[in-house]
Amino acid sequence: MDRNQSYRNHKRLMKALHFSGLFIVMSIICIPGLWIVLNSFRPTVEIMAKPPVWIPTFTLDHYRAMFGGAGEGGVPVFSYFRNSMIVSVVSTAIAILIGMSGGYAFARYRFKGKNGYFVGLMLFRAVPGVALSLPLFIVFARVGIIDTHIGLILAYVAMNVPFTVWLTDGFFRQIPKELHEAAEIDGCTRWQAFWQVEFPVAKSGVASAAIFAFLTSWNEFALASQLTRSVGSKTMPVGLLDFTAEFTINWGGMCALAVLMIVPALILTFLVQKHLIAGLTFGGVKG
Amino acid sequence: MTRRRLPEWFLLLLPAIIVIAAVVLIPLIFSLYSSFTPYKLTRPSTLWKWVGTYNYEKILTDAKFWAAFGRTVLFLTIALNLEMLLGLGIALMVNKVTWGQRTLRTIIMFPMMFSPILVGFQFKFIFNDNIGLVNNALQSMGFNVALPWLVDGKLAMFSIAFAEIWMSTSVFAILILAGLFAIPRDPLEAAKVDGCTPFQSFRHITLPFLMPFIYIAMTIRSLDVARAYDIVQIMTGGGPARRTELLWTLMSRTGYVDARMGLANAMGYVSIILSVVFTIYFFRKLTAARAQIGMEG
Numbered sequence: 001m002d003r004n005q006s007y008r009n010h011k012r013l014m015k016a017l018h019f020s021g022l023f024i025v026m027s028i029i030c031i032p033g034l035w036i037v038l039n040s041f042r043p044t045v046e047i048m049a050k051p052p053v054w055i056p057t058f059t060l061d062h063y064r065a066m067f068g069g070a071g072e073g074g075v076p077v078f079s080y081f082r083n084s085m086i087v088s089v090v091s092t093a094i095a096i097l098i099g100m101s102g103g104y105a106f107a108r109y110r111f112k113g114k115n116g117y118f119v120g121l122m123l124f125r126a127v128p129g130v131a132l133s134l135p136l137f138i139v140f141a142r143v144g145i146i147d148t149h150i151g152l153i154l155a156y157v158a159m160n161v162p163f164t165v166w167l168t169d170g171f172f173r174q175i176p177k178e179l180h181e182a183a184e185i186d187g188c189t190r191w192q193a194f195w196q197v198e199f200p201v202a203k204s205g206v207a208s209a210a211i212f213a214f215l216t217s218w219n220e221f222a223l224a225s226q227l228t229r230s231v232g233s234k235t236m237p238v239g240l241l242d243f244t245a246e247f248t249i250n251w252g253g254m255c256a257l258a259v260l261m262i263v264p265a266l267i268l269t270f271l272v273q274k275h276l277i278a279g280l281t282f283g284g285v286k287g
Numbered sequence: 288m289t290r291r292r293l294p295e296w297f298l299l300l301l302p303a304i305i306v307i308a309a310v311v312l313i314p315l316i317f318s319l320y321s322s323f324t325p326y327k328l329t330r331p332s333t334l335w336k337w338v339g340t341y342n343y344e345k346i347l348t349d350a351k352f353w354a355a356f357g358r359t360v361l362f363l364t365i366a367l368n369l370e371m372l373l374g375l376g377i378a379l380m381v382n383k384v385t386w387g388q389r390t391l392r393t394i395i396m397f398p399m400m401f402s403p404i405l406v407g408f409q410f411k412f413i414f415n416d417n418i419g420l421v422n423n424a425l426q427s428m429g430f431n432v433a434l435p436w437l438v439d440g441k442l443a444m445f446s447i448a449f450a451e452i453w454m455s456t457s458v459f460a461i462l463i464l465a466g467l468f469a470i471p472r473d474p475l476e477a478a479k480v481d482g483c484t485p486f487q488s489f490r491h492i493t494l495p496f497l498m499p500f501i502y503i504a505m506t507i508r509s510l511d512v513a514r515a516y517d518i519v520q521i522m523t524g525g526g527p528a529r530r531t532e533l534l535w536t537l538m539s540r541t542g543y544v545d546a547r548m549g550l551a552n553a554m555g556y557v558s559i560i561l562s563v564v565f566t567i568y569f570f571r572k573l574t575a576a577r578a579q580i581g582m583e584g
Contacts (some may be wrong), residue, residue: 022380026394032409032453033397035420039412052423102303109296119570121303124311126562128513130535131555132311134542135318158310161303163510219402221517222535226543237404251412258405265400273393 033262040255047251062256077257079231080239084261086149087235088217091156095213098157099164100206104194106165107172118165125162129222137226147229155223160213167212171205172198208275211268218265236261315559318552326549333549342553351529352537352554359534359561362444363512366451370508371501373452374459381460382467392464398457403514407521410450411437414522440530443523447531450518459504466500467493495579502573509565513558534558 039047043059066077106118136155137146145151175198183193199206221237228234236257243254293301322342326334346352381391398406413420414436422433436446470493478488516535519525525536535558542551 018380018383021376022384022391025377025380026391028453029394029397029457031420032413033401035413036409048418050417052418052427054427098302098306101299105296105299109294109299111294111296117300119567121307122510122570123563123566124307125510126559126566127311127315128516128535128555128558128562130513130516130539131318131558132314134538134548134551134555135314135321136310138321138548139314139317154306154310158306161306165303215400219405221402221404222513222539237402240404240408249411251418254408255412258408261402261405262400269396269400270393273396 036255036258039252040259042252044250044252062252066253066256066260075239075242075253075257076231077239077260080234080236080257081260083149083228083233084218084235087152087156088214090149091153091160091217092210092213094153095157095160095164096206096210099161099209099213100168102161102165103168103170104172106169108177118169121162121165125159129159129220133223133226136223140227146227147233149233151227152224152233152235155227156213156217156220159220159223160216163216164209164213167209168202168206171202171209174205175201204272204275207272211272214268215265218261318555321549322553322556324549326547326552328546328548338549342550345550346553346557351532354529355532355534355537356557356561358532359558362448362451362515362533363565366448366455366515367505367508367512369448370452370456370459371505373456374463374504375497375501377456377460378463378467381464392461395457395460395464398454399461401454403454403517404521406450406454407518410446410453410518411522414446437523438527440527443527443531447515447519447522450522451515454514454518455508458508459501462500462504462507463497466497470496498576498579499573502569502576506566506569506573509562509569512562512565534561 038056040062041058041060042056043061046053046057066075102121106114132155140146140151145154179197179201180190180193183197184190188196219237220235224235224238225241228238240254240257240261243250243257321334323339324334324336325338325341377395381388381395384391401409414422416422416433416435416438419436421436425432425434434442437443474492475488478492483491513535515533516539519531519533519536520539523531525532525540534554538551538554538558541547541554
């Protein structure tokens with residue numbers, strides 16, 4: 001009887017520990033983000049209040065100021081949003097096309113030095129954005145595509161291609177070779193066989209690669225901060241800096257822009273959550 | 288009239304090679320060249336003056352550079368290891384949950400969507416010594432302190448590491464969780480029958496199986512360790528008094544603020560080599576771990 005009792009106690013204790021551990025971890029993950037959202041709805045006076053005000057009052061002032069263009073400094077948030085969208089969507093589309101063809105080459109063909117090519121490709125992704133931004137700035141200035149969408153798109157395509165190759169390679173490898181062979185016997189060309197048979201099967205993998213490429217471009221700062229100058233091409237991460245002055249930061253406004261930045265990323269990620277994880281592990285483990 | 292045609296695989300890879308050559312390789316070659324000149328943005332003619340390895344000698348004898356370099360390596364080692372351990376812990380805890388697991392998984396992915404620069408701002412706000420959440424909470428709990436989180440050198444380094452770990456642990460947690468789902472049941476049950484303690488079966492069955500997943504996460508992380516630049520740049524800008532200066536912030540200051548491109552590019556090369564070494568190291572570990580559990584092909 002006694003042993004039973006102590007065993008039960010032990011089990012209960014473990015359960016409590018497990019639960020509280022999870023609770024603490026989830027709080028740490030959630031609170032910073034929620035704090036940003038919360039503060040985007042609070043008046044500046046309250047954010048700055050000393051002693052702190054814990055019961056929040058609700059206001060849309062920051063959003064009104066942000067979208068109205070007026071207010072402190074007048075941040076052209078629509079232009080930033082549009083720039084971010086154009087650059088991210090176009091660079092993702094191009095990177096996916098290029099990366100998919102590369103990934104297909106790695107998954108389906110045998111050739112000499114395959115591993116070497118693959119690792120070499122990945123290493124280009126490892127070049128730190130800051131280190132690349134110095135020479136890229138000079139080269140782009142020479143070519144005259146600094147402060148344009150094209151320049152930024154080019155940079156992001158090059159940045160995203162290696163990772164896209166990695167992910168799509170993993171997915172194409174999952175598809176049995178017999179599938180496209182059968183299609184070719186039935187009279188398809190290789191090209192048709194790819195688009196009508198293999199691509200639909202690998203679609204979810206391609207989607208997850210696209211999300212990664214999109215998020216990378218959407219969130220990138222080190223390159224964008226150097227390659228963009230004006231309202232015509234600045235993206236949102238660079239736009240965040242508009243809320244900082246020499247010694248002060250407009251916290252409320254910044255939080256509002258931050259929320260605007262996270263929402264599209266959140267929606268996209270939730271849509272393809274499941275594939276995202278599968279994409280990462282397929283590419284790596286079975287690669 | 289039969290022309291020798293390029294092999295198909297090469298044609299398929301060609302667009303990728305062209306883009307990367309144009310946007311990454313050519314600038315890198317240019318920067319390699321300029322790292323042997325005293326190039327200054329303000330005086331373009333300096334680009335044509337060859338000074339040999341002068342820049343490299345200069346940084347290699349510069350105490351500030353070595354301090355930043357050492358700090359970067361230390362920072363990465365600590366951050367990556369902690370992220371791995373925390374990620375493992377979180378994954379094991381979530382794996383044990385019987386309901387609501389999907390929700391938890393979604394929550395874990397949350398930080399992955401945050402832009403590094405946003406993470407920087409967010410924690411700059413939270414660790415603000417005057418109006419930040421942390422100090423406000425401490426004061427409301429009755430501690431009469433205002434800890435200078437971003438002003439004191441050690442605390443600033445802690446805050447930055449906290450931000451970095453907050454942002455990147457989820458990569459490990461998610462991938463290790465995926466590994467836990469894929470783990471075969473039979474060996475675990477056999478071990479239980481044979482009288483293994485939970486710890487033993489974790490140590491000798493679960494962990495070896497998880498290793499490839501851990502190394503995938505490590506490889507993915509090592510590809511963009513330099514994202515820490517965004518965080519540091521925003522939170523402290525390398526200050527106070529260079530206490531949080533990492534390789535990347537030092538480089539960007541030398542390049543853009545002091546306009547000494549040649550010198551900055553020399554530093555850039557050191558940082559590139561650092562990243563490449565990290566990546567190759569984990570790639571090889573990944574291959575080895577895959578071979579160990581027979582998952583090649």
